Amino acid sequence: MRKDTKIVNAGRHSKWTRGVVNPPVERASTVVFDSVKEMKHATANRGNQVLFYGRRGTSTSFAFQDAMTELEGGAGCALYPSGTAAITNAILAFVSTGDHILMVDSAYEPTRDFCDHVLKRIGVETTYYDPLIGKGIEQLIKPNTKLIFLESPGSITMEVQDVPGIAEVAHQHNCIVMLDNTWGAGVNFQPFDHGVDISVQAATKYIVGHSDVMLGTATATEQYWEQLRENSYLMGQCTSPDDLYLAMRGIRTLGVRLKQHQDSALKVAQWLQQRDEVETVLHPAFSSCPGHEFFKRDFTGSNGLFSFVLNRGNQAAVNALLDGMHHFKMGYSWGGFESLILANHHVGKLRTATSFSYQSPLIRLHIGLEDSDDLIEDLRQGFERLNQTLNNQ
Numbered sequence: 001m002r003k004d005t006k007i008v009n010a011g012r013h014s015k016w017t018r019g020v021v022n023p024p025v026e027r028a029s030t031v032v033f034d035s036v037k038e039m040k041h042a043t044a045n046r047g048n049q050v051l052f053y054g055r056r057g058t059s060t061s062f063a064f065q066d067a068m069t070e071l072e073g074g075a076g077c078a079l080y081p082s083g084t085a086a087i088t089n090a091i092l093a094f095v096s097t098g099d100h101i102l103m104v105d106s107a108y109e110p111t112r113d114f115c116d117h118v119l120k121r122i123g124v125e126t127t128y129y130d131p132l133i134g135k136g137i138e139q140l141i142k143p144n145t146k147l148i149f150l151e152s153p154g155s156i157t158m159e160v161q162d163v164p165g166i167a168e169v170a171h172q173h174n175c176i177v178m179l180d181n182t183w184g185a186g187v188n189f190q191p192f193d194h195g196v197d198i199s200v201q202a203a204t205k206y207i208v209g210h211s212d213v214m215l216g217t218a219t220a221t222e223q224y225w226e227q228l229r230e231n232s233y234l235m236g237q238c239t240s241p242d243d244l245y246l247a248m249r250g251i252r253t254l255g256v257r258l259k260q261h262q263d264s265a266l267k268v269a270q271w272l273q274q275r276d277e278v279e280t281v282l283h284p285a286f287s288s289c290p291g292h293e294f295f296k297r298d299f300t301g302s303n304g305l306f307s308f309v310l311n312r313g314n315q316a317a318v319n320a321l322l323d324g325m326h327h328f329k330m331g332y333s334w335g336g337f338e339s340l341i342l343a344n345h346h347v348g349k350l351r352t353a354t355s356f357s358y359q360s361p362l363i364r365l366h367i368g369l370e371d372s373d374d375l376i377e378d379l380r381q382g383f384e385r386l387n388q389t390l391n392n393q
């Protein structure tokens with residue numbers, strides 16, 4: 001099946017849909033059995049998509065888990081109430097006190113905070129590494145390195161990683177390769193074809209696609225699936241069937257949405273690249289983006305999220321740019337149908353293994369499904385406000 005056909009069909013098996021098009025919302029805490037035999041059967045098969053107790057999921061969760069494994073690959077998918085919960089629980093499923101992990105320096109900020117606070121407290125050591133390190137990661141692997149965490153492209157700064165290169169070295173040293181694949185969205189990057197063992201997504205973003213549900217997923221190869229699944233259960237992780245229904249509805253348009261996000265974002269990024277105010281465009285499809293060669297080699301497309309660096313500007317000027325926007329709203333998340341903008345004045349401060357090459361403010365955009373000409377006009381007026389403020393200072 002080709003990608004778009006897969007997206008339409010993912011998880012819609014007749015055992016879950018029972019004759020209607022969409023897997024219904026099945027709400028449950030208690031599951032009731034009529035005989036000892038049925039109860040025993042459910043208990044024995046409780047990890048294998050059999051109704052057992054609400055916390056183990058219902059047909060709505062089973063359908064969504066199937067949908068995610070069909071999109072991402074792997075042997076199974078564990079569900080969490082947010083992308084952050086998926087990241088932290090997937091890591092905790094595999095590390096113990098005394099272990100060491102390698103974390104990419106461009107990781108999503110809460111991932112980093114989890115390492116610096118929770119992992120530290122339980123005696124798991126974190127070393128941050130250069131997102132562009134590739135096979136050079138070998139020098140950082142210690143005898144107790146359990147897991148290497150990647151995020152590609154990186155949050156805010158967008159470096160694309162050599163995932164297969166890192167995975168090859170990791171596996172030579174028996175390290176688990178875990179990837180935050182939120183940007184790939186289960187469509188533009190196939191984690192398990194590139195050596196990943198566990199692929200995590202903030203389904204909150206493009207899977208849900210409408211900015212109205214928090215949801216996380218972690219999909220694993222056969223080797224790691226059972227440990228991931230059972231640890232998720234031990235930690236009491238469960239998700240609402242109503243949210244899963246919305247996420248599954250989101251999946252149906254994932255292909256067309258991503259294509260439109262991609263086309264509009266490329267158009268806006270090309271326009272930005274011509275502007276005097278812009279020093280560089282950090283979009284994985286542009287050669288100016290670090291790791292662009294890995295994007296070309298490993299990804300099948302891009303989406304609406306990218307950053308750019310101004311070549312001049314200070315807080316007041318950037319505030320003037322941001323404050324008068326009509327279509328771009330300020331917000332931390334992304335992946336919905338709406339355009340978003342945020343400024344980051346402290347990218348470098350977050351890093352410990354590398355330094356960020358640019359000093360001027362960085363702006364991250366999520367290009368939504370509005371007409372791209374309206375978005376460009378909005379940005380053009382924003383640059384006017386930026387320039388006016390700078391000229392008056």
Ligand SMILES: *Cc1c(COP(=O)(O)O)cnc(C)c1O
Pocket residue numbers: 082083084085108151155180182183201202203204205214215216333
């Ligand atoms: C948003 C995001 C997360 C966290 O997802 P939540 O559902 O907001 O907890 C994790 N990783 C990346 C790359 C994200 O953009």
